[in-house]
Amino acid sequence: MRKRTRAGLGVLATGITSVLLAGVAGAAPSPGASGVGDPYYPNAGNGGTDVRHYDIRLTYQPATDLLSGTTTLQLTATQDLSRFDLDFGLKASSVLVNNRPAKFTNSTGDGELVITPATPLAKGQTATVVVAYADTPSQVKIDGVAGWKxxxxxxxxVDEPQSAAWWFPSNDHPTDRATFDVSVEVPDDVAALSNGTLVSKTKKRAGWTRWNWRSTQPQATYLTSLEVGRFEVTQSTTPDGKPFITAYGADLGPSLDAAKASVERTPEVNEFLASKFGPYPFEAQGGVVTSGISFSLENQTRPVYGARNFAAGANTSLIAHENAHQWFGDNVTLGRWSDIWLNEGFATYAQYLWSEHTGEGTADELAQYTYDSHPADDKLWKLLPADPGAANQFDGAVYDRGALAVHALRKTVGDESFFKILQTWQKEKAGKSARITEFIALAEKISGKPLYDLFQTWLYTSGKPAVGPNGATPKAFAASAATVKQAPKSYAQIQATHELLHAEHAH
Structure with missing residues (x-):
């Protein structure tokens, strides 16, 4: 190696510094990407920005479906930005960035609002973006899909994987979570429901009431909801002092009492789930029941339930499923939409746990019956829970085979390690997005067991897993298959619930 003098090194260092500074000075701001790169939904989310807070202030007229107002976003640039996108399908009338008018193009058909600020945003710079708009959401389709109901x-x-673009501009991907204020003015004879706590109801003009909601914990955009209609709204508190708000559509008819007998037990269900998953993660609880959808969705703090789910009577299994999502899906969100098993596998397994808790069939019995009920050539064994494809995200196989994968993990590592894994996952990933591979790594770390083959078999490999011993394979789910001659009491309800859960909201 040739020796260099100190002076020579000084000259070299100065030269390098000059080149670097010249490179920085010459770097021009560039456009943010139109999506975050999720293979299932290439335009979902946006590159170059991180939204910290949404303030949504709207007026809605049910008679005409006219939605108007503003959404104010507090965001940070994650790169030097010449322009950036927001996911939005309605017609914007103006955009301000840091109080200055910004140029924008509003291509409603693909759901992209492209904003060019008067002055480029530097990496790390915070910005206040105000979008004013007025439109009829029911007439809007994005990529051929109508998301407003x-x-x-x-x-x-209300919808999954996307619904925000039909009522507020956003960075619409689970990896960008934010806090929310949602304020919606509606005629006096209807309610406007959303997430979190009801901060106030105010009147500023005759015939209209403004409902003001606040979500203080990080929340994904698809979990942010708006329900307007004639609802019976009740307010109380949970045993631990959290606001508990429920709402029931005026047209539920004979299903009303069954809906109340289910949803009003939410605090009881959540207390049980907390004993398995760790403390309930949010500031409020509740639920909304409506005839406007057939499926149900785990909107943060306040799931929305399709009234059809209560047509046959009370359905606390569904309450367990949607509220399990408050942990698996809401507290810890998806890193990519292909990671849907982290949501649906564990929410379905929560139904197994609730069944066992209520004496309607043990988790072993439910898992064994599910396994035995699907022959080797069934679609259940062909679909891969770890990557089902965008068209099959809400297929029953994601729920049922997904739950079997969770039970196989439990039987392999034992109850002590299993529940420690679930609670540690919630604690370490709270308020964050995560991937399946991260869960597998944590499970191996806590259990001290190699689990690659287990997860490869249950999540990543087509075909019905072979029978074998020790819980990693199905015959250990119950004492023996012969002991499960008919479905446990709650199995039919779980199956019916799954059919409605994924019936309509797959885009």
Whole structure:
């Protein structure tokens, strides 16, 4: 190696510094990407920005489906930005960035609002973005999909994997979570429901009431909901002092009492789930039941339930499923939409746990019956829970085979390690997004067991897993298959629940 003098090194260092500074000075701001790179939904989310807070202030007229107002976003640039996108399908009338008018193009068909600020944003710079708009959401389709659900007395901004773009501009991907203030003015004879706590109801003009909601914990955009209609709204507190708000559509008819007998037990269900998963993660609890949808969705703090789910009577299994998502899906969100098993596998397994808790069939019995009920050539064994494809995210196989994978993990590592894994996952990943591979790594770390083959078999490999001993394979689910001659009491309800859960909201 040739020796260099100190002076020579100084000259070299100065030269390098000059080149680097010249490179920085010459770097021009560039556009943010139109999506975050999720293979299932290439345009979902946006590159170059991180939204910290949404303030949504709207007026909605059910008679005409006119939605108007503003959304104010507090965001941070994650790169030097010449322009950036927001996911939005309605017609914007103006955009301000840091109080200055910004140029924008509003291509409603693909759901991209492209904003060019008067002055580029530097990496790390915070910005206040105000989007004003007025439109009829029920007439809007994004990539051929209608996400807004007009009802006879109002409307529903509820769907998965996307619903936000039909009522507020956002960075619409689970990896960018934010806090929310949602304020919606509606006619006096209807309610406007959303997430979190009801901060206030105010009147500023005759015939109209403004409902003001606040979510203080990080929340994914698809979990942010709006339900407008004639609802019976009740407010109370949970045993541990959290606001508990429920709402029941005026048209539930004979299903009303069954809906109440289910949803009003939410604090009881959550207390049980907390004993398995760790403390309930949010500031409020509740539920909304509507005839406007057939499926149900785990909107943060306040799941929304399709009234059809209560047509046959009370359905606390569904309450367990959607509220398990408050942990698996809401507290810890998806890193990519292909990671849907982290949501649905564990929420379905929560139904097994609730069944066992209520004496309607043990988790072993339910798992064994599910396994035995599907022959080797069934679609259940062909679909891969770890990557089902966008068209099959809400297929029953994701729920049922997904739950079997969770039970196989439990039987392999034992109850002590199993529940420690679940609680540690919730604690370490709280308020964050995560991937399946991260869960596998944590499970191996806590259990001290190699689990690659287990997860490869249950999540990543087509085909019905072979029978074998020790819980990693199905015959250990119950004492023996012969002991399970008919479905446990809750199995039919779980199956019916799954059919409605994924019936309509797959885009």
């Amino acid at each position: 007009k009802t006879p007395d109002g409307a529903l901004g």
